[in-house]
Amino acid sequence: MKVLVLGATGYIGSAVTGRLAERGHQVVALVRPKNDETRTVPGAAEVRHGDVTDPASLAAGDVDVIVHAAAPTGDEAVELAAVDALLAGGAKVVYTSGIWVLGAGTADEDGPLNPVPLVRFRAGVERRVLGAGGVVVRPGIVYGEGKGIPALLVAKAAGHGRGRYVSAGGQEPTWPTVHIDDLADLYVAAVEKGEPGTVYHGVGEEAVPLPEIAGAAARAAGLGDAGASGVEPWPVEEAAGDFGAAFAEALALGQTVSAARTRKALDWTPSRPGLVADLAGGSY
Template sequence: MKILIIGATGYVGSHVATAFTEAGHDVAALTRPGGGRSPHRPVTGDLADPSSLTAAATGYDLVVHAGAPLGEAADLAGVDALLAAGSPLLYTTGAAVLGSSPADEDTPPDPHPVAAWRPEIERRVLAAGGRVVRPGLVYGHGGGLVHGLLTGKAAERGEGVYIGDPGVRWPVVHVTDLAALYVAVAERAAPGTVWHGVGETARLDAIAAALGGGSASSWPLEEAEAELGPLAGLFTRDQQVSATRTRDALAWEPAHLSIADHLRTGRE
């Protein structure tokens, strides 16, 4: 397939672009003027300029949006511009669109405020026959919130930290497993479907302990909010997100099934 990747220079997007290339697809990368360089063929466009996206996304067998969210207005305008191109769209939202109760691929969204507009994005993509991937907390190869936030906090405090009460669970996925899921969705998933990128459910205090050499303590929510804003509250949302249907229907088999072991052993 001829595929355009949005976010190909980012953490998730770069792994997704590599996975599609290794699977034999013809990959191009949306490239912002003056932005980062990708090893893939550049196509000029900018998520911050929705008017540039329709022309950039025209003529592809698939457009994969794995770029970072920019905010409600920009994200909604961007998805409308991409859909106007007429190329099939595979869009990334995330487990933050789901609530605290057990959820599967059919569970109605109950988003955290930091993702309040993403259910509407999902609705528009699915109504147009696109597909949606909801990753959990992504880790591996030195990226994501684990590396960007939790590892730094552990180094700063001399022990791992989690926000709020112990026992909160999150869906997590290794970035290479997630990249393989995008290829599986592109090659085997029906239009108008939602898929969950979850390798396991892990306790955030266990992740913190793995980062802290076996010790971890709570970062009070009020203190975390003062530094992180609304994002801090997301870390207190206990989630059990199933990917059973995704695994069974797409024959997706994550290879990384213990983030705690991964962090303790320093694997990539």
């Protein structure tokens, strides 16, 4: 199939582009306009220029599937205008949302939405995409290749001299996670087999304790076992000074998220090392 990928040079988009190409799909990468109009994207057969803030630049009537993995603007009106432009072309749209749209607690693919403020805009965008027969993918906390949010924890541990994690108090939070390579496999499955109007969860581990993640991040930062054993909670009010209030609140979110229906429907079996293992002795 001919697949347009928005955000093809980003963390998720680049992995998806490469995996789609490996599967024999013709990938068209949509990237922001640059001075270098000859820019190439690994795995892409063609590069086009456009931006989610310019709906007219998103017209793509000649593709079979569109994967929207571009960085969000956070503005619901802008995001809705972008997906409307993508849906108007008649191609199957696979939209990237995320587990934070579910809010705190335990949820599966059919759970109600209770988004934290950082991603409140996603609820309306999901409804628009699903109502038009598109597909929504909600990745967990993405890790691997030394990138993603876990890399922030490594950097903070290195700067602080101890492992630390954002906490709102009370019960220690857990994060649903997914390795970038497993997630790329899921996107390919969603492109090839995803059913119209369906939500899929990109979650390899349903609930990884955040103190364990912070300890592994300390080891990845070179602090050794002493640094890892010195893990401490970082009050969300203090972390807001570094991350901003909305992002700090999201980082402190405790969730257990199932992908059981997704695994069965798409025959998706995450197989890469878990987040703690990857932090402690892998790509970080």
